[in-house]
Amino acid sequence: MGQQETVATSFADTVREGIGAALAEVDADLARRYPGDPGTRQPVHTVYVPGDAFTAGTIRSWGDQALAMLDEHAPDAGALAAVLGISDDLAGPVYDRVRAKLEREPVEDLRIDFEDGYGLRSDAEEDEAAARAAALVAAAYQDGTAAPYMGIRMKCMEVAVRDRGIRTLDVFLTGLMAAGGLPEGLVLTLPKVTYVEQVTAMARLLDAFEKTHALTPGRIGFEIQIETTQSILGADGRATVARMIEAAEGRATSLHYGTFDYSASCGVSAAYQASDHPVADHAKAVMQVAAAGTGVRVSDGSTNVLPVGPTAQVHDAWKLHHGLTRRALARAYYQGWDMHPGHLPTRYAAVYAFYREGLEKAAARLAAYVAKAGGDIADEPATAKALSGYLLRGLDCGAVDSGEVAGLTGLTRADLDGLAGRPTTSA
Numbered sequence: 001m002g003q004q005e006t007v008a009t010s011f012a013d014t015v016r017e018g019i020g021a022a023l024a025e026v027d028a029d030l031a032r033r034y035p036g037d038p039g040t041r042q043p044v045h046t047v048y049v050p051g052d053a054f055t056a057g058t059i060r061s062w063g064d065q066a067l068a069m070l071d072e073h074a075p076d077a078g079a080l081a082a083v084l085g086i087s088d089d090l091a092g093p094v095y096d097r098v099r100a101k102l103e104r105e106p107v108e109d110l111r112i113d114f115e116d117g118y119g120l121r122s123d124a125e126e127d128e129a130a131a132r133a134a135a136l137v138a139a140a141y142q143d144g145t146a147a148p149y150m151g152i153r154m155k156c157m158e159v160a161v162r163d164r165g166i167r168t169l170d171v172f173l174t175g176l177m178a179a180g181g182l183p184e185g186l187v188l189t190l191p192k193v194t195y196v197e198q199v200t201a202m203a204r205l206l207d208a209f210e211k212t213h214a215l216t217p218g219r220i221g222f223e224i225q226i227e228t229t230q231s232i233l234g235a236d237g238r239a240t241v242a243r244m245i246e247a248a249e250g251r252a253t254s255l256h257y258g259t260f261d262y263s264a265s266c267g268v269s270a271a272y273q274a275s276d277h278p279v280a281d282h283a284k285a286v287m288q289v290a291a292a293g294t295g296v297r298v299s300d301g302s303t304n305v306l307p308v309g310p311t312a313q314v315h316d317a318w319k320l321h322h323g324l325t326r327r328a329l330a331r332a333y334y335q336g337w338d339m340h341p342g343h344l345p346t347r348y349a350a351v352y353a354f355y356r357e358g359l360e361k362a363a364a365r366l367a368a369y370v371a372k373a374g375g376d377i378a379d380e381p382a383t384a385k386a387l388s389g390y391l392l393r394g395l396d397c398g399a400v401d402s403g404e405v406a407g408l409t410g411l412t413r414a415d416l417d418g419l420a421g422r423p424t425t426s427a
Helices: 013-033 058-073 077-084 088-104 123-143 162-178 196-212 240-247 259-265 278-291 311-330 343-357 359-371 381-397 402-409 413-420
Strands: 045-050 109-113 149-153 186-190 222-226 252-257 297-299 336-338
Touching: 058 088, 058 311, 058 343, 077 088, 077 311, 077 343, 088 343, 109 186, 123 149, 123 162, 149 162, 162 196, 186 196, 196 222, 196 240, 222 240, 240 252, 240 278, 252 278, 259 278, 278 297, 311 336, 311 343, 336 343, 343 359, 343 381, 359 381, 359 402, 359 413, 381 402, 381 413, 402 413
Parallel strands: 045 109, 045 336, 109 149, 149 186, 186 222, 222 252, 252 297
Antiparallel strands: none
16 A cells, blocks of 8 residues: 555544543553553562561571571482482572572561561560661661561551551551661561451551651552452452552552461361462462562462471472462462561572573563564464563573573563563663
8 A cells, every 4th residue: 555545544533532531531540450560670588577477687597498498308418319300401400599598698678576476575675676676677678697588567557456567567667667768678567457457457557657757659669468359259249359558549559368367268278278279279369360560579378387307308398388389379369478588499490490491481472473474383472471471580580590581582671661561771
């Protein structure tokens, strides 16, 4: 068709303009509610440490204990691969990366716990522990020993512990401000949420704190812990968790599944409370759909089977944890909880193997898509988005290197961000 030629149409401009005007409010609502991936790094796990047990050396201690467990129970790549079923070609690269990670950055996300892991104490004792936690977190960020993400899990908004939880939050945040300000990696966790109004209350608290300290509105976000049946399905039959994201007013950063509280609330007996139980799968599927496109991440829960005791017992616990982590990754739950230093080797082994084993195939498919080269799989933009997201997550967690990805795809980090629908970075 020549440049000057036109095609026949029937709709008047006023019709098109009228449709645009009628949908303008919907367009704005879509943009507000579903901004897409925030483009920030998501940690692969969260470690919980009781408020009275956390010290300046906790993170390094976890790494050292994990390394010692490797030395004792899987001293080389072949030994760990044999336990976990990792292929021979991945055994060396995965093992080397696990050890390097444990030496350099053993914990990616740490929560100082003032809820179940801490329990009920006197007000004076919890005040002191909260103030101490703030001082330790501030010092860790200042001297470079902090995890990339750190913060506290306060008590919930239920009436019995509400005032205590609010006070601990206040003491902790005020202590951080006094020590130089809120760190970029600050994360707060609101547990045992049952009603949307409890999320609204948390948002109000943070708004009040920001105003008191002249902080940018919305500066402080928080995680919503999904531990009750009411947080998944309300009495009105609606998916409560979706309403909770809205009630957070843009402050919700992630949804964390609480394996044992949620299972118990469904009546699951203790022997069967696990992250792969059908009630867990249902809850996380609802969480996943509610969070999709909102920029809110989803985290799996934990296993309470600890890798302790003789080698055979440690290996059994490692197999279980590795399998649960692999299962979660395949279901797009890219984060989970770790309860013991011995969980770190299998967490990182599962994560690194997951991204390394699919690297070449994902890179080839993405390169073919970008080059419009065809192939035996007809990928669409949505799949290209998923392929890019997979490679970006592998880069973020250290499973693969930027040079490897660039060499296989011919794409920069900015190219991958664009294809994944993330805000473009210069990295």
